Amino acid sequence: MSSITREEVAHLAHLARLSLADSELDHLSAQLDVIIAAVARVQEVAAEGIPPTSHAVPLTNVFRPDETTPCLSAEAALAGAPAVEDQRFRVPRILAED
Amino acid sequence: MTADLTSLTAAELAAAVAAGEVSATEVARAHLDKIAAVDDRVRAFLHVSADVALAAARAVDARRAAGEPLGPLAGVPVAVKDVYTTADMPTTCGSRILDGWLPPYESTVTRRLRGAGAIPLGKTNMDEFAMGSSTENSAFGPSRNPWDLARVPGGSSGGSSAAVAAFEAPLAIGTDTGGSIRQPAAVCGIVGAKPTYGGSSRYGVVAFASSLDTPGPLARTVLDAALLHEAMSGHDPCDSTSIDAPVPPVVAAARQADVAGLRVGVVTELGGEGYQPGVLSRFGEAVELLESLGAKVVEVSCPHFAYALPAYYLIAPSECSSNLARFDGMRYGLRAGDDGTRSAEEVMSLTRGEGFGAEVKRRIMLGTYALSSGYYDAYYGKAQQVRTLVIHDFEAAFEQADVLVSPATPTTAFRIGERADDPMAMYLADLCTIPSNLAGNAALSVPCGLAPDDGLPVGLQVMAPVLGDDRMYRVAAAVEAALVTRWGHPLLAQAPGLTSAAAEARSASDD
Numbered sequence: 199m200s201s202i203t204r205e206e207v208a209h210l211a212h213l214a215r216l217s218l219a220d221s222e223l224d225h226l227s228a229q230l231d232v233i234i235a236a237v238a239r240v241q242e243v244a245a246e247g248i249p250p251t252s253h254a255v256p257l258t259n260v261f262r263p264d265e266t267t268p269c270l271s272a273e274a275a276l277a278g279a280p281a282v283e284d285q286r287f288r289v290p291r292i293l294a295e296d
Numbered sequence: 297m298t299a300d301l302t303s304l305t306a307a308e309l310a311a312a313v314a315a316g317e318v319s320a321t322e323v324a325r326a327h328l329d330k331i332a333a334v335d336d337r338v339r340a341f342l343h344v345s346a347d348v349a350l351a352a353a354r355a356v357d358a359r360r361a362a363g364e365p366l367g368p369l370a371g372v373p374v375a376v377k378d379v380y381t382t383a384d385m386p387t388t389c390g391s392r393i394l395d396g397w398l399p400p401y402e403s404t405v406t407r408r409l410r411g412a413g414a415i416p417l418g419k420t421n422m423d424e425f426a427m428g429s430s431t432e433n434s435a436f437g438p439s440r441n442p443w444d445l446a447r448v449p450g451g452s453s454g455g456s457s458a459a460v461a462a463f464e465a466p467l468a469i470g471t472d473t474g475g476s477i478r479q480p481a482a483v484c485g486i487v488g489a490k491p492t493y494g495g496s497s498r499y500g501v502v503a504f505a506s507s508l509d510t511p512g513p514l515a516r517t518v519l520d521a522a523l524l525h526e527a528m529s530g531h532d533p534c535d536s537t538s539i540d541a542p543v544p545p546v547v548a549a550a551r552q553a554d555v556a557g558l559r560v561g562v563v564t565e566l567g568g569e570g571y572q573p574g575v576l577s578r579f580g581e582a583v584e585l586l587e588s589l590g591a592k593v594v595e596v597s598c599p600h601f602a603y604a605l606p607a608y609y610l611i612a613p614s615e616c617s618s619n620l621a622r623f624d625g626m627r628y629g630l631r632a633g634d635d636g637t638r639s640a641e642e643v644m645s646l647t648r649g650e651g652f653g654a655e656v657k658r659r660i661m662l663g664t665y666a667l668s669s670g671y672y673d674a675y676y677g678k679a680q681q682v683r684t685l686v687i688h689d690f691e692a693a694f695e696q697a698d699v700l701v702s703p704a705t706p707t708t709a710f711r712i713g714e715r716a717d718d719p720m721a722m723y724l725a726d727l728c729t730i731p732s733n734l735a736g737n738a739a740l741s742v743p744c745g746l747a748p749d750d751g752l753p754v755g756l757q758v759m760a761p762v763l764g765d766d767r768m769y770r771v772a773a774a775v776e777a778a779l780v781t782r783w784g785h786p787l788l789a790q791a792p793g794l795t796s797a798a799a800e801a802r803s804a805s806d807d
Contacts, residue, residue, distance in 0.1 A: 207661065214617060214664045215624075215641065216657055217649030229719055230661060236720055237606040237662075240678040243685065250680030251687060253507045253537070254736025255494045255762065260536045274400040280631035289626050290640045 403500025450480025475729025482755025561697025574747025617663030
């Protein structure tokens with residue numbers, strides 16, 4: 199039984215904002231099917247009552263003194279931008295036409 | 297003297313520069329010349345920064361001439377994995393999506409190394425966004441293993457391991473998320489260490505899996521790795537997961553090089569079926585060596601290590617799918633398809649589709665799957681529970697042993713192309729290294745010989761508890777000293793010379 203269908207892979211690609219060619223979708227579907235079957239082995243472990251670990255070393259909230267420190271200038275922040283207009287990032291339209 | 301400078305260790309170079317026996321500029325030139333002579337075959341570097349290196353070297357020479365104090369790595373060249381942001385060198389992470397990007401800020405690790413007087417030579421090749429075990433996932437082509445140019449140098453820090461093994465640099469920095477320093481070090485016959493998670497700063501290291509990513513050193517000797525480890529590590533307020541504690545005394549431990557009375561645990565689950573016979577025989581000899589040096593060898597069982605690999609391939613892709621959302625084609629890097637008619641969302645999808653390579657796409661998709669509602673508990677949630685069980689295994693093992701040992705990799709370096717389109721085969725390269733990433737403890741790989749079946753380097757992995765980094769250096773230095781005495785030379789002395797006719801013929805016959 200296959201663990202993931204081509205339709206599900208296409209849906210995931212949309213969720214991940216990845217534009218994929220049909221050939222890529224075919225190839226990825228087959229590979230993800232194998233990989234998901236392999237990683238599903240984690241479900242064999244009896245983990246009843248075992249707490250999850252998100253970080254190996256315990257995390258605590260970290261504060262720093264409330265002092266201003268130098269930060270990037272607008273020029274530096276914009277230096278790597280694909281498109282700039284009036285000292286701002288220029289982006290394509292974000293709303294649909296209709 | 298110039299001809300010999302690239303064969304010296306970092307410790308020797310620092311001493312020679314400090315004593316005025318050689319200038320930092322001469323050292324930098326010798327390494328730049330070596331890169332020019334061999335890197336068309338090794339392809340360790342994506343960017344060589346002669347101007348940056350020579351300016352830094354002249355600054356060291358000027359400080360010395362003025363009688364000012366020199367840093368611990370003054371005049372020692374270092375190769376920098378292309379995942380560290382550098383304000384004067386491009387940073388691509390081996391990806392088309394960042395091709396030519398010049399970061400507006402400097403990573404903490406590279407800032408510290410420059411402060412210590414180290415000379416940055418350039419940026420080394422890597423699997424795209426550090427996802428891979430061979431450098432074949434680099435958008436700019438694979439690096440080569442100096443032992444056999446038809447084989448991979450490991451990965452993801454494979455450019456760094458190849459540069460050090462080819463004597464293009466005495467030191468290199470890498471990052472280790474699932475083994476990306478230890479595995480390339482092992483297959484190139486050099487030393488590579490993953491410090492305790494949080495021991496070295498992630499600030500300015502382009503994120504792959506934030507709960508696992510760990511910057512660390514690569515070098516030809518254990519002492520050199522310790523010197524680099526010490527210079528690059530320590531608390532950093534810019535990284536919220538940075539540990540606010542002193543760096544473990546790794547340099548002193550590397551000089552101590554003694555295992556008498558130390559309890560060494562051999563992990564039952566890291567060996568046996570699926571391991572190359574030549575790797576297992578060299579590993580067995582290394583364990584016997586430790587015993588002969590006075591260590592007390594015990595066998596320990598870590599039953600959940602068998603589930604570490606599948607847990608890792610859920611946790612790391614999940615974190616990657618979230619971290620790589622920042623590559624949206626809006627603020628930096630590539631933008632594709634922005635023809636004035638398309639929406640931001642369409643441009644974003646086209647940019648990511650064009651800018652990311654196959655492995656990065658696979659992992660983003662896998663992570664998106666593992667985190668999606670309906671699958672979260674069965675995959676990501678379960679993997680996080682396995683992570684807890686792996687930590688419990690380590691805790692129990694470190695009650696019986698001061699350090700744990702295993703082979704660093706199940707096999708020696710594989711051939712370029714052999715596993716390129718078989719993701720599961722590629723993932724197995726990190727079988728032995730992944731548990732320490734999940735648990736956050738320190739671990740390193742040190743050369744323990746050549747596999748009798750193929751004549752390629754084998755690495756011994758030494759694992760130490762969280763913040764017990766010094767212990768692994770003690771053990772590795774003892775193994776290194778005993779083996780160099782037994783062989784009469786360092787392991788790399790057996791590598792084929794890259795400038796020899798034999799290497800040329802070997803390279804030509806592989807094309």
